[in-house]
Amino acid sequence: MRMFCPICEEVHDVQVIQQEEPVTVRGEQYLAIARYYRCPESGEEFETSDSPFDPLADAYYQYRERHKMLTPEKIRSFRHEYELTQKELSDLLGWGAVTLSRYENGSLQDFSHDNQLQLAMIPENLIQLINRNSDALSKDKSNRLLDILTGKRGARNTTLECVEKKLISKKPSIWNGFRKFNIEKFMGVVEFFCSELETYPTKLNKLLFYSDFLHYRENTVSITGALYAHAPWGPVPDDFKTLLAMMEEELAIFQSEEIAFEGKAYTGVTLTILTNDHITALDTDEIETLRSILKTLGHLSSSELSKLSHGENAYKETTQGELITYEYAEFLDGIKAGVS
Numbered sequence: 001m002r003m004f005c006p007i008c009e010e011v012h013d014v015q016v017i018q019q020e021e022p023v024t025v026r027g028e029q030y031l032a033i034a035r036y037y038r039c040p041e042s043g044e045e046f047e048t049s050d051s052p053f054d055p056l057a058d059a060y061y062q063y064r065e066r067h068k069m070l071t072p073e074k075i076r077s078f079r080h081e082y083e084l085t086q087k088e089l090s091d092l093l094g095w096g097a098v099t100l101s102r103y104e105n106g107s108l109q110d111f112s113h114d115n116q117l118q119l120a121m122i123p124e125n126l127i128q129l130i131n132r133n134s135d136a137l138s139k140d141k142s143n144r145l146l147d148i149l150t151g152k153r154g155a156r157n158t159t160l161e162c163v164e165k166k167l168i169s170k171k172p173s174i175w176n177g178f179r180k181f182n183i184e185k186f187m188g189v190v191e192f193f194c195s196e197l198e199t200y201p202t203k204l205n206k207l208l209f210y211s212d213f214l215h216y217r218e219n220t221v222s223i224t225g226a227l228y229a230h231a232p233w234g235p236v237p238d239d240f241k242t243l244l245a246m247m248e249e250e251l252a253i254f255q256s257e258e259i260a261f262e263g264k265a266y267t268g269v270t271l272t273i274l275t276n277d278h279i280t281a282l283d284t285d286e287i288e289t290l291r292s293i294l295k296t297l298g299h300l301s302s303s304e305l306s307k308l309s310h311g312e313n314a315y316k317e318t319t320q321g322e323l324i325t326y327e328y329a330e331f332l333d334g335i336k337a338g339v340s
């Protein structure tokens, strides 16, 4: 096939070599599929970093299968089943912050960690873990989980179903900016900001709020149809946690918990976007609104944005937990303030 040859530093025909090669994992030999290329001019071989064949990952899967260990997908789906964040599950297990994140991303887990996880997947054991580590979860969350685990409550719907029930079913009104909640557009806006900026949840919240409200002011309709509520750090999309979980499930977003805290304004989480195919759900005038928000507010930190949003009537005249009507869009002055 024709491709860039790093040896000659030019594009020419190269030979594709795909073969099984031995990989050693913890002292055991596995045969994994590897792919590399041979330059016919020089006779030298080279690899590319974007090859779909990762021999080590392949060998890890074989190793896990042989030793009846959990796959990264299985670990992730267990966590999602109970709507636990990486931090919550780590705290329940008494693990450090990054361990679980590494396993979910393909690192090969320790035997002892794997045993712990598999045991935690048995409902009776998970109940014990929750009862024994009362600090790991909020009271609400642990009560809800215990209800599910003891059969008092049915298992959760998928987050997508939750979102549909809570948001999409709502008719256009002043509470959603006269648009039914639109998942595609919502993910499009998130993709837009995450691809332009390093984004934390607190910051993303505010950018979403300003985007929807500004667009409503200029076009009498919001972009995403999200409802916004008054929260301690400013206005947030109602059910933001469910929305984040939904996006994580739909693979639109990955919450990395390896990053340090940003000031005091909440969160050890940065958001990394894995897709960019929802941006196409946005119209030209919606993109224009996002660009203007990016230009005026994108450079502000989470805490600066929080402060700014605290000055809005939309925030000052509502109380904790209360929904914010789009009527407040008229009085938005953060956009101007952000320019200075």
Ligand SMILES: [Zn+2]
Pocket: 005, 006, 007, 008, 009, 012, 039, 040, 041, 042
């Ligand atoms: Zn060459």
